[in-house]
Amino acid sequence: MIELAGLTKRFGAKTAVDNLTFSVRPGVVTGFLGPNGAGKSTTMRMMLDLDNPTSGTVRIDGKHYRDLKEPLKYIGALLDAKAMHGGRSAYNNLLCLAQSNRIPERRVGEVLDLVGLTAVARKKSKGFSLGMGQRLGIASALLGDPEILMFDEPVNGLDPEGIHWIRNLMKALAAEGRTIFVSSHLMSEMALTADHLIVIGQGRLLADTSMAEFIQQNSRSYVRLRSPQQERLRDMLHGEGFVVVEAGGGVLEVDGTTTERLGELAAAHRITLHELSSQRASLEEAFMQMTAAAVEYHAQGTDIHSGAVAAWPGTEPDAGSEPGSGTGTGPESGPRWGDSFKGGA
Numbered sequence: 001m002i003e004l005a006g007l008t009k010r011f012g013a014k015t016a017v018d019n020l021t022f023s024v025r026p027g028v029v030t031g032f033l034g035p036n037g038a039g040k041s042t043t044m045r046m047m048l049d050l051d052n053p054t055s056g057t058v059r060i061d062g063k064h065y066r067d068l069k070e071p072l073k074y075i076g077a078l079l080d081a082k083a084m085h086g087g088r089s090a091y092n093n094l095l096c097l098a099q100s101n102r103i104p105e106r107r108v109g110e111v112l113d114l115v116g117l118t119a120v121a122r123k124k125s126k127g128f129s130l131g132m133g134q135r136l137g138i139a140s141a142l143l144g145d146p147e148i149l150m151f152d153e154p155v156n157g158l159d160p161e162g163i164h165w166i167r168n169l170m171k172a173l174a175a176e177g178r179t180i181f182v183s184s185h186l187m188s189e190m191a192l193t194a195d196h197l198i199v200i201g202q203g204r205l206l207a208d209t210s211m212a213e214f215i216q217q218n219s220r221s222y223v224r225l226r227s228p229q230q231e232r233l234r235d236m237l238h239g240e241g242f243v244v245v246e247a248g249g250g251v252l253e254v255d256g257t258t259t260e261r262l263g264e265l266a267a268a269h270r271i272t273l274h275e276l277s278s279q280r281a282s283l284e285e286a287f288m289q290m291t292a293a294a295v296e297y298h299a300q301g302t303d304i305h306s307g308a309v310a311a312w313p314g315t316e317p318d319a320g321s322e323p324g325s326g327t328g329t330g331p332e333s334g335p336r337w338g339d340s341f342k343g344g345a
């Protein structure tokens with residue numbers, strides 16, 4: 001368990017982390033989201049005692065990090081994959097860490113095996129690709145077999161097989177009852193990995209909630225219909241009191257109801273349907289909706305509601321999207337910056 005209470009960090013006039021209070025619980029993967037500059041790295045650095053808070057506290061299993069004896073046995077972290085000593089082999093990098101935390105040498109071989117680096121164990125890490133460096137960083141996090149693991153952008157530089165591997169690793173570690181805290185800009189990946197979300201914007205807590213609840217609360221869900229009798233269908237829906245949006249291509253969209261209700265109504269009125277589907281926004285859309293006003297750097301003239309992830313410098317476009325994504329999240333609905341909700345503990 002990681003517990004933050006009133007955690008605040010100021011750099012001169014800039015408040016990077018603003019009075020954050022939340023807990024990261026064991027047994028689930030908790031995703032840490034926020035636009036560029038939101039304060040994620042600064043928060044993680046303070047969790048590991050690499051930065052001093054201006055005020056507030058972080059407790060790791062009830063203790064301050066600096067009071068942990070052999071901290072690698074409590075908490076392992078991947079913050080910066082390039083933090084390894086480039087002139088040392090992968091094996092020796094891990095051996096030094098192991099020795100300073102009284103971890104037996106055999107564990108070095110085990111974690112190298114676990115991350116798939118056994119074949120290059122004796123190679124100097126400065127020759128490693130970005131993906132190999134990530135794997136070495138993950139090996140160092142796992143070295144002390146800790147109950148708490150923190151990963152900052154762990155899929156950076158990994159190929160699809162590597163991404164799949166780290167996703168399954170994090171899920172397996174959580175299933176063993178460990179506390180897993182992970183940040184990523186890749187929303188499709190986060191949607192597949194995390195059970196719970198902590199979202200921050202401009203250093204402040206915006207959400208502390210389950211993945212499902214976050215998407216539901218921050219996005220529009222609606223039913224999509226197509227019919228060869230479109231006009232009759234539309235008139236019938238109007239007659240039943242529904243607000244109908246004509247989305248083009250013969251598609252009608254109806255909010256605030258279910259596929260069951262509309263399917264029964266269509267059948268009762270003998271209207272043929274070619275499509276009747278429930279649509280839910282993706283995590284990416286929900287995230288953009290919630291953080292719209294908390295994005296520090298907007299690309300000039302970019303409509304951040306259009307789904308253009310590239311509005312955030314340094315953010316990779318989302319490779320995949322979930323079923324039902326890509327439509328209909330309007331700026332007029334849902335909570336805004338500052339309307340934080342903290343449910344679903």
Ligand SMILES: Nc1ncnc2c1ncn2[C@@H]1O[C@H](COP(=O)(O)OP(=O)(O)OP(=O)(O)O)[C@@H](O)[C@H]1O
Nearest residue numbers: 011014016034035036037038039040041042043314
């Ligand atoms: N050492 C520092 N001195 C001054 N300002 C800093 C320092 N470190 C971070 N900041 C500022 O604090 C804010 C939060 O930065 P941080 O790197 O924690 O954000 P982030 O959410 O990790 O961003 P990203 O997603 O881009 O990695 C930013 O405005 C950043 O410019």
